Amino acid sequence: MTRTVTSIEALDLEIAVAYIALGVARSAAAHSPSAENARRVADAEADVDALLDERLAAA
Numbered sequence: 001m002t003r004t005v006t007s008i009e010a011l012d013l014e015i016a017v018a019y020i021a022l023g024v025a026r027s028a029a030a031h032s033p034s035a036e037n038a039r040r041v042a043d044a045e046a047d048v049d050a051l052l053d054e055r056l057a058a059a
Contacts, residue, residue: 008058015051022048 022044029037 008055011051011055011058015048015055018044018048018051 022041025037025040025044029041
């Protein structure tokens with residue numbers, strides 16, 4: 001996944017949206033445990049982690 005971030009504010013917004021998506025994935029997995037939902041949680045966690053790493057590097 002490649003992205004062009006022009007400002008810290010844009011990166012912070014991406015982090016917030018990714019965190020919301022992680023919450024949605026976790027909720028779906030809690031209500032309906034399945035391998036597919038577990039994969040979605042793992043993917044969402046990886047997205048948040050990557051964005052946080054990018055944010056730390058930008059600081």
